[in-house]
Amino acid sequence: PITLKEVASLPLVIPTRPNAIRMHVESEMASIGCRPQIALEIDGVSAILDLVADGAGCAILSRNAVMRSVRPSAFTVRPVSAPALTIQLTTAVSSLRPTTLTQQATLALITEVSQAWLTTG
Numbered sequence: 001p002i003t004l005k006e007v008a009s010l011p012l013v014i015p016t017r018p019n020a021i022r023m024h025v026e027s028e029m030a031s032i033g034c035r036p037q038i039a040l041e042i043d044g045v046s047a048i049l050d051l052v053a054d055g056a057g058c059a060i061l062s063r064n065a066v067m068r069s070v071r072p073s074a075f076t077v078r079p080v081s082a083p084a085l086t087i088q089l090t091t092a093v094s095s096l097r098p099t100t101l102t103q104q105a106t107l108a109l110i111t112e113v114s115q116a117w118l119t120t121g
Helices: 020-031 045-053 063-067 101-119
Strands: 011-014 037-041
Touching: 011 020, 011 045, 045 063
Parallel strands: 011 037
Antiparallel strands: none
């Protein structure tokens, strides 16, 4: 693992604002008195991974994003700790209309799949 404070000293290839990951990283770093060192700002996971593979810096991405890349073996993946970076996932449904059985089944499937994906690795 790598601490968030250590990540703050690395050159980051990171999406432009207002990207959810970017905003979360900046917020968590601010909470420990740090700021990210931005090497490049670019949108798109594949573009970020290409730049990291070329040595332009490091990136904070989900393990799934890296493992589904064209060449996952080109990267070293390390979990961020102290504090760990976690993003809460939320589903929204209408409060004005009851959910159908199909919607309920879909939400249950989304919950099951997301929990499986997020707890592996």
